[in-house]
Amino acid sequence: MNDTRRAVLDALAEGPVTGPALADRLDVSRAAVWKHVEALRDAGFDVDSVDDGYVLAGVPDYGGPAVELGLDAPFGVEYHDAVPSTNDRARELAADGARDVVVLADRQTGGRGRRGREWSSPSGGVWASLVLRPDLPPARVPLLTLAAAVAVTDAAREAGVDAAIKWPNDVVVPDEDSERGGRKLAGVLTEMEGEASQVSWVVVGTGVNVNVDPGDLEGDATSIRAEAGNVSRRVFVQRVLERFDELRADTDGVLDAWRERAATIGQRVRVDLGEETVEGEAVDVTEHGALVVDTGDSDGSDDDGSSERVVHSGDCQHLRPA
Amino acid sequence: MNDTRRAVLDALAEGPVTGPALADRLDVSRAAVWKHVEALRDAGFDVDSVDDGYVLAGVPDYGGPAVELGLDAPFGVEYHDAVPSTNDRARELAADGARDVVVLADRQTGGRGRRGREWSSPSGGVWASLVLRPDLPPARVPLLTLAAAVAVTDAAREAGVDAAIKWPNDVVVPDEDSERGGRKLAGVLTEMEGEASQVSWVVVGTGVNVNVDPGDLEGDATSIRAEAGNVSRRVFVQRVLERFDELRADTDGVLDAWRERAATIGQRVRVDLGEETVEGEAVDVTEHGALVVDTGDSDGSDDDGSSERVVHSGDCQHLRPA
Numbered sequence: 001m002n003d004t005r006r007a008v009l010d011a012l013a014e015g016p017v018t019g020p021a022l023a024d025r026l027d028v029s030r031a032a033v034w035k036h037v038e039a040l041r042d043a044g045f046d047v048d049s050v051d052d053g054y055v056l057a058g059v060p061d062y063g064g065p066a067v068e069l070g071l072d073a074p075f076g077v078e079y080h081d082a083v084p085s086t087n088d089r090a091r092e093l094a095a096d097g098a099r100d101v102v103v104l105a106d107r108q109t110g111g112r113g114r115r116g117r118e119w120s121s122p123s124g125g126v127w128a129s130l131v132l133r134p135d136l137p138p139a140r141v142p143l144l145t146l147a148a149a150v151a152v153t154d155a156a157r158e159a160g161v162d163a164a165i166k167w168p169n170d171v172v173v174p175d176e177d178s179e180r181g182g183r184k185l186a187g188v189l190t191e192m193e194g195e196a197s198q199v200s201w202v203v204v205g206t207g208v209n210v211n212v213d214p215g216d217l218e219g220d221a222t223s224i225r226a227e228a229g230n231v232s233r234r235v236f237v238q239r240v241l242e243r244f245d246e247l248r249a250d251t252d253g254v255l256d257a258w259r260e261r262a263a264t265i266g267q268r269v270r271v272d273l274g275e276e277t278v279e280g281e282a283v284d285v286t287e288h289g290a291l292v293v294d295t296g297d298s299d300g301s302d303d304d305g306s307s308e309r310v311v312h313s314g315d316c317q318h319l320r321p322a
Numbered sequence: 323m324n325d326t327r328r329a330v331l332d333a334l335a336e337g338p339v340t341g342p343a344l345a346d347r348l349d350v351s352r353a354a355v356w357k358h359v360e361a362l363r364d365a366g367f368d369v370d371s372v373d374d375g376y377v378l379a380g381v382p383d384y385g386g387p388a389v390e391l392g393l394d395a396p397f398g399v400e401y402h403d404a405v406p407s408t409n410d411r412a413r414e415l416a417a418d419g420a421r422d423v424v425v426l427a428d429r430q431t432g433g434r435g436r437r438g439r440e441w442s443s444p445s446g447g448v449w450a451s452l453v454l455r456p457d458l459p460p461a462r463v464p465l466l467t468l469a470a471a472v473a474v475t476d477a478a479r480e481a482g483v484d485a486a487i488k489w490p491n492d493v494v495v496p497d498e499d500s501e502r503g504g505r506k507l508a509g510v511l512t513e514m515e516g517e518a519s520q521v522s523w524v525v526v527g528t529g530v531n532v533n534v535d536p537g538d539l540e541g542d543a544t545s546i547r548a549e550a551g552n553v554s555r556r557v558f559v560q561r562v563l564e565r566f567d568e569l570r571a572d573t574d575g576v577l578d579a580w581r582e583r584a585a586t587i588g589q590r591v592r593v594d595l596g597e598e599t600v601e602g603e604a605v606d607v608t609e610h611g612a613l614v615v616d617t618g619d620s621d622g623s624d625d626d627g628s629s630e631r632v633v634h635s636g637d638c639q640h641l642r643p644a
Contacts, residue, residue: 137634138460139610142518168519190518196464197635288461312459313519
């Protein structure tokens with residue numbers, strides 16, 4: 001949504017305003033105001049014409065302008081009914097120089113998880129990818145993954161769901177009967193490009209099973225709908241974006257917030273690194289997004305004779321207590 | 323160079339071999355052997371026809387096949403007389419799925435340094451960009467920058483030049499009279515793309531002022547020619563690639579090798595971080611490529627009250643002892 005249309009929408013939301021007054025305030029022609037009002041009606045906004053002028057009588061359930069309206073974070077929204085992958089579209093925008101844009105879709109037709117895995121993305125979920133250009137070395141980009149997981153967890157908890165973070169990049173509803181320690185509610189996929197000491201861009205993608213049925217999803221998944229009933233996706237994604245925006249400005253606070261919400265810390269875990277498996281108690285996360293696992297084996301599990309292993313990437317299973 | 327042509331070249335280099343024997347050994351037609359021999363002659367190789375068959379009598383000074391011949395590292399070479407930027411071409415190849423390819427050019431018409439800065443790249447230098455697909459998180463990619471700096475330093479020292487590494491990514495000839503602590507001999511520019519916990523590709527670009535005149539370069543630069551006379555670029559780039567290949571397999575050894583060759587460690591430095599400047603003694607480098615600077619100020623230069631600051635990226639000036 002361009003700046004003028006966003007200003008028109010904000011003015012309509014504040015109360016009745018006449019066309020001429022609005023034209024005057026925004027320093028555009030009356031015809032331009034009328035054009036923006038018509039465009040907002042086309043986008044699903046209910047704009048009434050009353051004696052005092054225009055007034056906003058209804059907001060669409062979802063979509064770009066609806067999410068931008070009242071959003072307390074400096075992100076523009078590009079909305080699609082369907083797109084192969086919001087991350088792929090965000091990468092295109094990033095390569096073209098965009099910053100602080102969210103690509104949002106009602107559904108993805110080729111959604112991706114980590115390492116190119118398929119990610120079910122039916123209509124009703126929140127599939128959102130943020131284009132960022134932070135002043136960070138790649139080594140600190142995992143903090144943005146952690147921040148997104150915290151933001152999604154907090155939005156889910158506000159919706160009444162008992163959500164927690166599972167390393168490295170999932171939000172789950174913990175469940176001891178589940179083979180992997182919980183039912184998957186959301187995932188984060190962070191991608192980047194840049195120099196070794198400074199990123200050019202980062203795309204933080206979040207996929208949240210909001211108003212969808214677990215039966216329409218792969219694997220041991222759950223959804224906001226299944227746990228607590230349907231919610232407004234507009235409000236949900238706004239909360240995620242606002243919380244993320246707070247956290248990215250406080251990278252030191254992200255680690256503590258993550259630790260507080262992490263189901264993984266304190267658990268016995270098995271991490272599959274591909275060529276080997278590390279098993280032990282998950283004791284901490286580092287600023288590089290790595291999990292610290294105490295293997296209990298002080299002979300040679302690490303070079304310095306400590307029993308702690310630092311693992312950057314892998315599939316993590318929560319084991320039942322021995 | 324394709325595998326068969328490389329095999330033909332290797333066989334010619336080993337001594338006289340007849341066309342029929344070669345066809346037999348490589349399981350191709352005699353016509354194919356003849357075609358490869360002609361192509362090698364076109365590429366500047368001197369292939370004599372003697373009674374015993376073919377024999378290699380001369381190798382071109384530089385170029386893709388010449389660098390591949392006798393190279394003891396698993397890299398293919400794509401050679402250009404001129405290219406805007408070897409890193410840009412390598413990024414294209416990387417995006418297409420290439421791995422372990424070196425893009426080499428006699429000169430670059432739009433060579434880049436860190437943060438988009440111009441990099442003089444006249445004919446006669448070694449402008450080389452490696453396409454790699456390592457199993458590394460982005461946080462550990464700076465090790466490849468360090469490895470490349472070590473490889474270039476060792477090749478320069480073998481050529482008789484008193485080279486040393488200057489953090490973050492330069493190789494210099496130390497000189498106390500130089501404003502920045504040394505005259506620049508080479509630079510490394512590492513770029514990457516991938517997920518936050520696993521890179522997709524890395525391009526390690528090295529620009530070395532080999533057989534060029536410092537007067538043709540920007541700033542306070544020097545060259546192998548100026549310090550020790552002309553060398554074979556073919557041999558020089560082979561040594562860089564071979565040394566890099568050794569180091570990348572031993573990431574733990576890279577840090578020690580870098581420390582041993584670093585002019586920066588033990589120096590008083592001033593690092594310009596853009597928004598602030600850090601001054602103190604450079605005491606170490608981390609596995610994330612960051613410089614550890616002891617500011618001597620134990621009040622508040624770091625959160626934990628230590629006087630050490632860890633800086634990931636910036637312009638580093640070597641100061642004269644106080």
